[in-house]
Amino acid sequence: MKRQEIKFKSENYNYSIIIGEGALGVLPKKIKLLCSKTKNIALIIDANVPKKFNNELKKNLKNYNLLFLSLNASEKNKSIDTVNYYLSELLSRNFNRSDLIIAVGGGITGDVAGFVSSIYKRGINFINIPTTLLAQVDSAIGGKTGINSSYGKNLIGSFYQPKLVISDTSFIDSLSKKEMICGYAEILKHSIIKDKKFFNWLEVNSQLIITKKKKELAYAIKKSCEIKIHFVNKDTNEKGLRMILNFGHTFAHAIEVKNNYSKNITHGEAVLSGMILATKLSVLKKICSIKTLDQIKNIYIKNSLDFTYKKYSKKSSIDNLIPYLKNDKKNNDDKINFILLKSIGKTALPNRYKISTNDLKKRSRSICLY
Secondary structure, three states: OOOEEEEEEOOOOEEEEEEEOOHHHHHHHHHHHHOOOOOEEEEEEEOOOOHHHHHHHHHHOOOOEEEEEEEOOOOOOOOHHHHHHHHHHHHHOOOOOOOEEEEEEOHHHHHHHHHHHHHHHHOOEEEEEEOOHHHHHHHOOOOEEEEEEOOEEEEEEEEOOOOEEEEEHHHHHHOOHHHHHHHHHHHHHHHHHHOHHHHHHHHHHHHHHHOOOHHHHHHHHHHHHHHHHHHHHHOOOOOOHHHHHHOOHHHHHHHHHHOOOOOOOOHHHHHHHHHHHHHHHHHHOOOOOHHHHHHHHHHHHHOOOOOOHHHOOOOOOOHHHHHHHOOOOOOOOOOEEEOOEEEOOEEOOOOOEEEOHHHHHHOHHHHHOO
8 A cells, every 4th residue: 555644734733644554664754853852752552452563663763762551442441540540650750741652552542642642741742653444544633532431431531633643554454354344434424424425435345445455445544534634624622513523423422331331332333323323313303314324224234234223222212322412522501412414425514403302202212213
């Protein structure tokens, strides 16, 4: 896969996303350019990352004082206790703001390391090296950082942009099919909310992405990054249009919290379920056609993506999700703020559909019938 560089430029931020096989090799040169005063580097690394990459990082960063911090990446470890541990490690070694934290891992690792970077001495240099497809197409882009609470997912966090994102596609070679589907969910979401032509392309090429065909995978990663950047550039701190990226996530996060962040349900699987629920709610609100719902369902069926809500619940309604939906971070009153779909490539505007819990309860069974 040919190396590509996408520029993320906004009024306050300017950094590169480097995509491609072997992209990790540019790291020493980029650190010298972007963090010229850095002497100490803390690498927060997902314990599941193959050891060969740790060795490569040691070799590439041999001119710096290195601190390797492992993370058993799980939603349960995406916590304040984990953050406090890393802060203590940095403080005990007297890291200063000109030093650097590098995240090496999936979305959880990036979220935790980014949050630590944002609050350590009010901000330390941060570079994100996403190692999963999900992180490369979504969570590593845009500066969202955060941790979970018993009240909900990602309720504690900050917006903090990295100096650089390196998406080395060599990491993808080690991913399971389950992890590929997890990333594919976000790729599909990007097409649904913004780009009908991309959705049509996915109708033909989805299996080639899931089975790691280099050409199609490269195109899908680049396209997803461009769509994500489009929304982030317009609304960096998620006050309006950026909320569109949360299509399906209101339900997805509630499913994850309700199931106590079970390893049996990945974030991507929850998003696949959440997108169907959100589309069905859009149909019930009469802003979206059954034909659009069927288009999305058909791409699931064609790729054996059986992630209906019933898979995660014995109930044929969403009543048991409502307490968790009420805690979603997009809500700013007593109603639940959903991102709803008009058609493939077009959503309703954020804050347009705020639904009361009573209204949701009335539709609870109907939402699950698809």
